[in-house]
Amino acid sequence: MSDDGDIIPSVMQNGGNQYKIKENSFLPSAVVENNTNMSFENSKPAENYGPDQVLPASEKYTSKANGRVTLRVEAGADNTPISVPGLLTRSAELYGDLPALNYKSANKWVKVTYKEYEQNVRTVAKAFIKLGLERFHGVCIIGFNSPEWFYSDLGAIYAGGFAAGMYTTNLVDACFHCLETSKANIAVVEDSKQLEKILSVKSRLPHLKAIIQYEGKPTEEGVLSWEDVMRIGSAESDDKLNAVLKTMGVNECCTLVFTSGTEGASKAVMVSHDNLTYNAYMITKFLSLVNGKEVLVSYLPLSHVAAQITDIYSAITLGAQVYFGEKDALKGSLVNTLQAARPTVFLGVPRVWEKINEKLVSIGRKSGSLKKYIADWAKEVGLNHYEDAMKGVDRETYSYKFFRWLIFSRIKSAIGFDRCKYFISAAAPISVELKKYFMSLDIPLCEAFGMSECGGAHTLSNPTDENVAGVGKTLEGVRSKIDKPDKDGNGELCVYGRHVFMGYLNMPDKTEGTLDTDGWLHSGDIAQIDDKGYVTITGRIKELLITAGGENIPPVLIENNVKAALPVVSNAFLIGDKRKFLSILLSLKCEINAETAEPLDTLTPEVISWLSSLNCKFTKVSEVVANKPKEVFDAIQKGIDAANKKAISNAQKIQKFTLLPIDFSLPTGELGPTLKIKRPVVNDKYKDLIEEFYKN
Numbered sequence: 001m002s003d004d005g006d007i008i009p010s011v012m013q014n015g016g017n018q019y020k021i022k023e024n025s026f027l028p029s030a031v032v033e034n035n036t037n038m039s040f041e042n043s044k045p046a047e048n049y050g051p052d053q054v055l056p057a058s059e060k061y062t063s064k065a066n067g068r069v070t071l072r073v074e075a076g077a078d079n080t081p082i083s084v085p086g087l088l089t090r091s092a093e094l095y096g097d098l099p100a101l102n103y104k105s106a107n108k109w110v111k112v113t114y115k116e117y118e119q120n121v122r123t124v125a126k127a128f129i130k131l132g133l134e135r136f137h138g139v140c141i142i143g144f145n146s147p148e149w150f151y152s153d154l155g156a157i158y159a160g161g162f163a164a165g166m167y168t169t170n171l172v173d174a175c176f177h178c179l180e181t182s183k184a185n186i187a188v189v190e191d192s193k194q195l196e197k198i199l200s201v202k203s204r205l206p207h208l209k210a211i212i213q214y215e216g217k218p219t220e221e222g223v224l225s226w227e228d229v230m231r232i233g234s235a236e237s238d239d240k241l242n243a244v245l246k247t248m249g250v251n252e253c254c255t256l257v258f259t260s261g262t263e264g265a266s267k268a269v270m271v272s273h274d275n276l277t278y279n280a281y282m283i284t285k286f287l288s289l290v291n292g293k294e295v296l297v298s299y300l301p302l303s304h305v306a307a308q309i310t311d312i313y314s315a316i317t318l319g320a321q322v323y324f325g326e327k328d329a330l331k332g333s334l335v336n337t338l339q340a341a342r343p344t345v346f347l348g349v350p351r352v353w354e355k356i357n358e359k360l361v362s363i364g365r366k367s368g369s370l371k372k373y374i375a376d377w378a379k380e381v382g383l384n385h386y387e388d389a390m391k392g393v394d395r396e397t398y399s400y401k402f403f404r405w406l407i408f409s410r411i412k413s414a415i416g417f418d419r420c421k422y423f424i425s426a427a428a429p430i431s432v433e434l435k436k437y438f439m440s441l442d443i444p445l446c447e448a449f450g451m452s453e454c455g456g457a458h459t460l461s462n463p464t465d466e467n468v469a470g471v472g473k474t475l476e477g478v479r480s481k482i483d484k485p486d487k488d489g490n491g492e493l494c495v496y497g498r499h500v501f502m503g504y505l506n507m508p509d510k511t512e513g514t515l516d517t518d519g520w521l522h523s524g525d526i527a528q529i530d531d532k533g534y535v536t537i538t539g540r541i542k543e544l545l546i547t548a549g550g551e552n553i554p555p556v557l558i559e560n561n562v563k564a565a566l567p568v569v570s571n572a573f574l575i576g577d578k579r580k581f582l583s584i585l586l587s588l589k590c591e592i593n594a595e596t597a598e599p600l601d602t603l604t605p606e607v608i609s610w611l612s613s614l615n616c617k618f619t620k621v622s623e624v625v626a627n628k629p630k631e632v633f634d635a636i637q638k639g640i641d642a643a644n645k646k647a648i649s650n651a652q653k654i655q656k657f658t659l660l661p662i663d664f665s666l667p668t669g670e671l672g673p674t675l676k677i678k679r680p681v682v683n684d685k686y687k688d689l690i691e692e693f694y695k696n
């Protein structure tokens with residue numbers, strides 16, 4: 001076959017990687033929807049040219065493990081479908097000796113190059129096959145971010161199985177659900193704590209053939225260590241692995257993302273190779289990131305799609321370096337990793353940005369009045385600079401340049417943000433106030449909207465977009481539409497494109513309820529799209545409170561208004577579904593147990609100084625909750641009144657509030673892994689308090 005117009009990746013016959021990806025290679029048998037300009041042919045199946053082939057398919061969605069779906073390629077889309085193994089192989093070829101992964105061992109940073117990265121993944125994949133991993137069966141992984149997590153995830157995919165992350169906070173039942181649903185052959189656990197969960201349900205998992213513990217030496221009989229895995233894989237030839245890779249297609253499932261259950265039972269979202277590789281392509285292209293030059297920090301839970309698409313797939317697409325955070329990243333060590341890595345792109349969920357904000361505010365409070373005066377001035381100049389940019393005024397005033405040199409650069413260096421080009425917030429709504437706060441420090445945030453069901457991101461904003469409340473514009477090659485818009489243009493955001501998931505595993509009804517017959521994904525979010533294409537999320541249908549009077553209330557907007565009016569409030573939770581009026585549960589900001597990350601009774605210095613400004617000497621949540629000091633409750637009421645001024649109708653006004661005895665947190669179960677509130681959990685936990693609001 002000639003090189004010109006060669007449509008089948010050349011197969012290298014001897015050893016090593018027995019396939020090679022060609023730029024612009026198109027394969028036969030592709031089944032593609034829509035008015036594509038891609039030169040796919042619907043000829044005979046070519047099931048031996050994997051992993052980058054598009055396998056014959058006629059369905060838009062599936063809920064079968066071995067199902068295949070059609071690709072939704074848009075006209076003008078300029079990238080060829082590529083599988084996950086194809087992508088990593090290509091990066092190993094392009095960026096071979098560049099560092100890919102950096103992890104800390106014995107207090108020193110160790111680098112893994114792209115060549116070694118792929119080699120390690122192949123070794124793990126060979127071990128998985130030897131240990132009995134079958135096509136379309138799961139490898140469930142539970143642990144904090146580490147090279148072994150990446151190798152297990154990608155190794156599972158190379159070996160033809162499903163990579164399936166489990167949240168480290170999952171209790172035994174949730175782990176069992178993932179292992180059972182994915183028919184897992186292999187479980188990979190970080191340590192003995194996670195191992196216990198798997199061992200306790202092992203006897204009920206007939207498909208489970210091997211358990212691997214990657215940290216330390218397992219003491220439990222039959223549990224393999226990471227060294228065992230590498231030894232087993234290294235002893236295997238490449239033949240079986242290459243044979244599996246040849247049968248693979250980009251339109252098959254390779255990853256199961258288990259939803260975190262903020263709105264009910266967790267579902268297994270089937271994500272294809274093309275979903276992931278196309279999503280990473282869209283994101284990296286939108287941000288104009290530079291191949292071989294970018295640096296990221298991996299610390300958000302990898303079982304969530306946002307971390308996977310960033311830390312694994314976008315990084316591989318770019319040949320970027322990933323630094324691994326430490327287990328206690330969110331308890332305070334993240335800043336050390338940031339200082340070591342000095343990332344060029346940083347992703348945080350809104351709660352992470354809130355934490356950074358809280359830390360900076362508390363540092364600011366300790367400064368003397370002159371420093372405070374200068375800092376306030378700098379912040380005003382910083383905010384003005386970005387507000388000008390949002391209006392299209394592209395200029396750097398002398399005062400902005402001066403404060404960038406004097407103040408902003410120092411703050412950024414202290415956080416490890418000195419060379420960061422993109423600060424991204426994703427996975428949940430973030431308030432405009434917080435965006436503006438970071439703008440004032442010359443840390444303008446981009447916002448991404450995405451879902452597990454669209455393999456990562458669907459929109460991305462630029463920090464200087466005129467619509468600061470929005471989540472940016474729809475990414476390249478995919479589409480958005482608003483279903484049944486009301487008079488203000490608000491309706492359900494629907495999403496179409498190559499990134500839209502294949503279906504929920506074993507849940508045909510739920511799949512059909514989410515993907516319509518034309519292949520549009522109904523997001524469950526309420527949004528508006530303006531005439532320039534900016535998308536603004538205005539609510540969540542799944543979370544909408546419908547009052548007894550029939551008014552639809554988007555709780556997060558109102559909760560954010562309350563938090564903005566009352567900076568001492570950590571979490572706000574609106575009640576009103578099927579109720580006569582709205583009420584709200586509030587938690588005050590308190591200290592966190594550094595070991596367990598559980599909230600403590602001690603209030604933060606910020607809250608204590610606010611209380612003392614109200615002549616209240618309490619320092620503990622319990623004291624405030626028990627004594628209900630009048631001045632404090634009056635001040636909270638004032639904050640609620642201020643938030644109520646933003647209400648668009650009387651029904652949207654909060655009538656009652658109460659303070660909770662403890663803040664929400666991940667370990668206590670009210671927050672999910674991306675730190676979004678798990679509404680059913682809170683409703684259940686505080687049902688008695690809630691009923692109190694509505695007595696009589």
Ligand SMILES: Nc1ncnc2c1ncn2[C@@H]1O[C@H](COP(=O)(O)OP(=O)(O)OP(=O)(O)O)[C@@H](O)[C@H]1O
Pocket residue numbers: 258259260261262263264304305425426427428429430447448449450451452453471523524525537540672674676
């Ligand atoms: N930038 C954003 N602004 C507002 N909401 C967002 C944003 N990004 C994501 N979301 C919300 O997160 C949802 C997607 O959540 P995701 O797929 O990550 O689920 P999850 O947290 O794992 O679990 P669950 O579906 O149970 O909430 C979106 O439908 C939307 O409601």
